[in-house]
Amino acid sequence: VIHVARNPTDVAVSYFRFSKHAFIFETVPDFHIFLERFLAGKVLASSWFDHIRGWYAYRVDYNIFFLTYEEMKK
Secondary structure (H helix, E strand, O other): OEEEEOOHHHHHHHHHHHHOOOOOOOOOOOHHHHHHHHHHOOOOOOOHHHHHHHHHHOOOOOOOEEEEHHHHHO
16 A cells, blocks of 8 residues: 655645635635644544554554655655
């Protein structure tokens, strides 16, 4: 399994911008409020940190190769 993770700052900014156009997301007009919710895991997709931690905990069991988006681009 190859797990490609993106920088959490990029994820938050991208998520914020996308949420303005997707009807399934709650619209938050201020990025600072959105960022607080994102860091607390109180967004639709839950916590980015819990997601990464969950996959990383099983990296040996399932032979998971971790790669960041930035590393992949290099």
